[in-house]
Amino acid sequence: MTELDCLIIGAGPAGTCAALRLLQLGYRVGLVERARFPRSQIGEALTPGIRNILELLQADDALAGLPHIAGRPSVLRWEHDALQPAAQSDTAVVARAEFDARLLALASSRGARLWQPARVQAIEGRPEAWRVQVVETATGTASHLRARWLFEATGRHGTAITRWACAPNLAALWAEFDAAQVAPDCLAATRVEALADAWLWASVLPSGRLRVMVLADPHAIGGGLDSSWRRALASSRSLPALADLAPAQPLRICSAAPYLDTAAWRPGRVKIGDAAFALDPVSGSGVEKAMRFSLQTAVAWHTWSTSTDDAGRSLAQQYFSQQLNQTCARHVRWCAAHYASAWSAAGDFWRARSTPPIQRTTPTASAIGEPTADFFSSLAEAPSAEPPPAGPDQWPANARIRLDAACQLVPQLCVVQDLVRTAPALTHPHLPRAVAFVADQAIASHWGLLRREQTLGELHDALARTMRPEAAGAMVAWLRRSGVMVRAA
Structure with missing residues (x-):
C-alpha cells in the first residue's frame, strides 16, 4: 500500500504545478495521468506571468530550450472593422505537448510517484484516509494507495454537475x-x-x-x-x-465555455485547473491562471494540514474560496467589457457576452447552485482603479512627498511564509486591490516611515537601512508608479 499525503489526478499544467509546489513544502505526492505524453493539446499561449511561477517552482532549467515563438507582430480587427497592427505582446506560443511533458518529468524527478497511462478505478474511505485503486492502462496492473487528500486536476473531463456557467456557451x-x-x-x-x-x-x-x-x-x-x-x-x-x-x-x-465549479473545495478533496474553473479564451491567459491557482491551492492545503485549530483551517478554506471567486469574477468582468468593445458588438453573439451575469438568487454555501457572494461582490468591483495623476516621475528630485491621506490599512488574507494569514494591506483609489507586500516586504511594517514627509532619495535610504537594498529599490519603484504618493504641501 503506497502512502501519500496528496494524490493528484491529472498531470496537465495545473496538476504538475501543484505537485511541484507540494513537493517543495515537503509532502509525499502522487500523480495519476490517463494519457501518454507527449499528447496533442491546444492552449499554446503562455502569458508573461508564467515566468514568475516557473521561477518559484525552480523550473527554469527544466524548460530551457522549449520550442516557442515570441515577439511576433500581431494584427487585430476588433474595435474597428479593419485590420490594424497591434502592440507587440509578451505572450509566447509554445509547443504545448512538450511543455506539459517537461513539467511532469520534473515533478517525477523530484520524487512524485507517477502512474501513467493509468486511471483511477475506485475511491473509498474518508478525508485523511482515502483508499484509491489505480489501474495501469497497458497492463491492467492495479496499485492500491492511501492518501490524505485528493487534488482533482481532470480538466473539462471532470463532473459537470456543480459547474455554473459564467457566460453563454x-x-x-x-x-x-x-x-x-x-x-x-x-x-x-x-x-x-x-x-x-x-x-x-x-x-x-x-x-x-x-x-x-x-x-x-x-x-x-x-x-x-x-x-x-x-x-x-x-x-x-x-x-x-x-x-x-x-x-x-x-x-x-x-x-471553450467558461464556468466556475461551486463545489471546488469539499472535505478531503479540492479541484484545480479546468476542474475548478475555465476562462473565456479571449484573454489567452488560461494556462497561467490555472497554474497560479494551483500554487494558491497548495498553500491553502498546507495551511489546512498544519493548522491545529478550526480557525486556521477556516482561513485556509476562505483563502481558497476568495482566490477562486476573484480570479473567475475579474476575468468575467474583463471579458464582458472586451466583447462590448468589438466593432460587431451589436450582433446577438456579442450582446450575449457583453453583459456580466447577475445574481439571480440568494447565494448559499450549498454545493450546487450559483457562486457565493464573494463572486458577485468581485464582479461588482469597479472595472479598474482610478488612473493615477502625474506622479513622482514628473516631480523634481528634491520634491518632498508622503503617502496620500486616502491610504488605509485593512485586514487581508495573505500568504506569509507559505501559510495563509491575516495581514494589514494598503488600500487606495488608485490600486485595483489591497497590497500587503512589495518585494516580500510588509508595507505595514514601514507605515510610519512611508507617511513621513521626505524626498524619494531620503525614503530609499531609510528603507535600505531596514531591508535589502534591492528590496528598498523595488518598494520605491512601486510607490513611484502606483499613484499612492503625493507632494507634501
Missing part, C-alpha cells in the same frame, strides 16, 4: 495548415479578428504549422461544422483564402 473550431499550403503573409503575424457572429485567432506554432481557431456559439454551429468553418474564414479580412483549403489535419471542435 462557446465552442472552438480549430485546424492546422502546413506552411506550404498558405501564403507567406498568413504566417507573418498572430491574428485576432472579431467577425459578425464569432471571433478568430491564428498563429504559427513552433512546429511551423499555422493554427487557426474560430470561437462561436455551438447552437449556431449545429451539425454543419465544415460550413460554419468555411463561412467564418471567408468573412475574415486576413485569412479568406483558407476557406477553400483542406486543413493538414481534420477539422476539430471542443468546448
